[in-house]
Amino acid sequence: MPEYDALIVGAGFAGLYALHKLRGLGFSCRVIEAGTGVGGTWFWNRYPGARCDVESFSYSYSFSEEIEQEWTWSHRYAMQPEILVYANFVADKLDLRRDISFGTRVTAAAYDEKRHNWRIATDAAGELRARYLVMATGCLSVPKVPDLPGLGNFRGEVIHTADWPREGCELAGKRVGIIGTGSSGVQAIPIIAREAGHLTVFQRTPNFSIPAWNGPLPEDQRKAMKGEYRNLRSKARNSYAGDYADEYYLTIMDMTAEQREAAFELRWREGGFNYQYAFRDMMDDPQANELAADFVRRKIRAIVSHPATAAALCPKDHPIGSKRLCVDTGYYETFNRPNVTLVDVKADPITGFTADQLTTRTHSYALDTLVLATGFDAMTGALTAFDIRGRAGRTLKDTWQDGAGAYLGIAVAGFPNLFVITGPGSPSVLANVILAIEQHVEWLSDLLLYARSHHITEIEADSTAQDDWMSDVRASADRTLYTHANSWYLGANVPGKPRVFMPYVNGFSIYEAMCKAIAADGYRGFHLLRQTEEAA
Numbered sequence: 001m002p003e004y005d006a007l008i009v010g011a012g013f014a015g016l017y018a019l020h021k022l023r024g025l026g027f028s029c030r031v032i033e034a035g036t037g038v039g040g041t042w043f044w045n046r047y048p049g050a051r052c053d054v055e056s057f058s059y060s061y062s063f064s065e066e067i068e069q070e071w072t073w074s075h076r077y078a079m080q081p082e083i084l085v086y087a088n089f090v091a092d093k094l095d096l097r098r099d100i101s102f103g104t105r106v107t108a109a110a111y112d113e114k115r116h117n118w119r120i121a122t123d124a125a126g127e128l129r130a131r132y133l134v135m136a137t138g139c140l141s142v143p144k145v146p147d148l149p150g151l152g153n154f155r156g157e158v159i160h161t162a163d164w165p166r167e168g169c170e171l172a173g174k175r176v177g178i179i180g181t182g183s184s185g186v187q188a189i190p191i192i193a194r195e196a197g198h199l200t201v202f203q204r205t206p207n208f209s210i211p212a213w214n215g216p217l218p219e220d221q222r223k224a225m226k227g228e229y230r231n232l233r234s235k236a237r238n239s240y241a242g243d244y245a246d247e248y249y250l251t252i253m254d255m256t257a258e259q260r261e262a263a264f265e266l267r268w269r270e271g272g273f274n275y276q277y278a279f280r281d282m283m284d285d286p287q288a289n290e291l292a293a294d295f296v297r298r299k300i301r302a303i304v305s306h307p308a309t310a311a312a313l314c315p316k317d318h319p320i321g322s323k324r325l326c327v328d329t330g331y332y333e334t335f336n337r338p339n340v341t342l343v344d345v346k347a348d349p350i351t352g353f354t355a356d357q358l359t360t361r362t363h364s365y366a367l368d369t370l371v372l373a374t375g376f377d378a379m380t381g382a383l384t385a386f387d388i389r390g391r392a393g394r395t396l397k398d399t400w401q402d403g404a405g406a407y408l409g410i411a412v413a414g415f416p417n418l419f420v421i422t423g424p425g426s427p428s429v430l431a432n433v434i435l436a437i438e439q440h441v442e443w444l445s446d447l448l449l450y451a452r453s454h455h456i457t458e459i460e461a462d463s464t465a466q467d468d469w470m471s472d473v474r475a476s477a478d479r480t481l482y483t484h485a486n487s488w489y490l491g492a493n494v495p496g497k498p499r500v501f502m503p504y505v506n507g508f509s510i511y512e513a514m515c516k517a518i519a520a521d522g523y524r525g526f527h528l529l530r531q532t533e534e535a536a
């Protein structure tokens with residue numbers, strides 16, 4: 001049975017960097033990847049309009065100046081095909097493919113308490129053993145297909161945005177329905193509307209969306225950004241969100257009404273996430289949040305011509321930012337098109353399907369194709385999709401039955417030598433996830449180097465340290481407005497999933513400082529078993 005130092009699951013941005021980093025330090029590694037290519041989320045999410053809503057110069061690896069300088073981003077926000085080409089460029093440049101098994105799934109993993117390593121079963125590469133199991137499976141990688149009544153009756157095509165066919169999908173002139181108006185739906189809707197004969201948007205909860213104002217980056221700007229990379233990266237590393245945008249320099253409640261209006265207008269015109277991150281009190285003070293939310297609602301009413309449609313598009317049941325903000329290109333404008341209909345399925349719920357219709361309580365809608373932009377079993381889906389068994393054969397799924405947690409969002413008590421890149425308890429999805437990935441991989445590499453030089457064979461999070469960490473994650477979130485929405489951050493989008501706020505809300509730079517302090521303190525909160533103790 002092949003035996004490695006590290007078995008890495010996933011060849012997205014986390015898996016690619018983990019392979020590069022660990023291999024470079026002399027660890028033998030194998031990556032197992034279900035897809036037939038690299039790129040993770042960008043390999044699967046090929047829906048029309050898919051693109052990143054973090055700016056390209058931020059949403060890219062910072063560990064290699066050579067890659068930074070050789071690669072040129074074409075747009076402020078890169079489209080999915082370009083990001084996928086970038087992932088392939090990196091994989092080729094670093095010669096990563098030779099250590100990746102594509103088209104292969106891990107089907108089970110069990111910790112061998114005697115040998116202090118993992119036995120890993122796969123569907124196409126047999127059984128493997130590894131000292132360390134590194135889950136680089138992504139936070140948003142298991143698509144959620146809702147339990148829609150009678151969906152099996154529908155004879156048209158049903159496509160999830162996160163599992164879009166590689167060969168594309170013919171939508172021209174068709175009657176298309178889309179369920180879901182989160183980030184994926186908000187990106188897909190304007191593009192599908194241009195192609196489809198008619199598009200019916202089935203919306204349960206409207207979301208707040210800020211314009212991206214995306215466009216090609218002029219040559220001089222690209223050059224200037226490339227010259228500035230080190231400053232931009234350092235600014236991002238010292239920020240809340242892991243981004244180089246200026247943050248928290250305004251307090252909504254300290255401004256006059258005129259100043260506020262001008263500030264909201266400016267952030268709207270700049271576009272993207274800075275609408276949230278510019279204001280220090282937006283996620284703490286309900287009154288401040290309501291003012292920011294009201295500005296966006298007024299924008300929606302100004303853009304959307306039909307008052308009833310505009311009213312239906314205005315979010316009312318959650319603070320702005322408590323569900324992840326969407327960043328769009330022409331989303332609200334799309335509802336002025338004559339070939340687009342908005343259906344409020346909270347007011348008029350979906351009751352069933354026939355061969356070619358979706359029916360609600362009061363209407364039926366003829367469809368050729370149904371697009372599901374219905375999200376993911378976020379943060380834990382890929383970690384509980386198969387049996388991962390730790391000490392005494394206990395599964396991770398059982399361990400997390402009352403809520404997921406990991407010390408630093410990286411290590412789980414009872415699962416020695418298992419590490420999660422951007423797991424529950426890490427800043428991951430509230431930060432620029434690429435930077436979060438880099439930080440996790442680098443911190444983990446240091447830990448594994450430490451283990452190697454100190455003859456440590458087993459690394460395990462202490463359960464009290466983990467509980468304290470997760471209590472802090474929850475308490476910190478409870479002090480904000482993040483917990484005032486039924487979001488996927490809480491697992492609220494998956495029926496039966498325990499509601500526990502999973503991301504670390506105190507910001508990337510504070511998180512990194514804590515990780516450094518823990519390492520400097522001899523990896524406080526971890527049990528480190530030395531070979532000599534083992535022999536004794």
Ligand code: NAP
Pocket residue numbers: 051052053054140146147148179180181182183184185187202203204205324345373374375376429488493
């Ligand atoms: P999402 O935010 O979870 O949105 C899912 C949508 O489907 C919601 O509107 C939800 O309505 C709706 N829905 C689910 N089940 C339904 C049902 N049974 N009936 C009617 N509606 C239903 O998922 P997502 O849009 O895929 O985005 C998830 C995350 O992925 C984002 O927040 C973001 O972090 C990431 N993402 C990022 C980008 C990017 O540009 N970087 C792009 C896409 C996604 P309710 O709100 O009522 O549940």
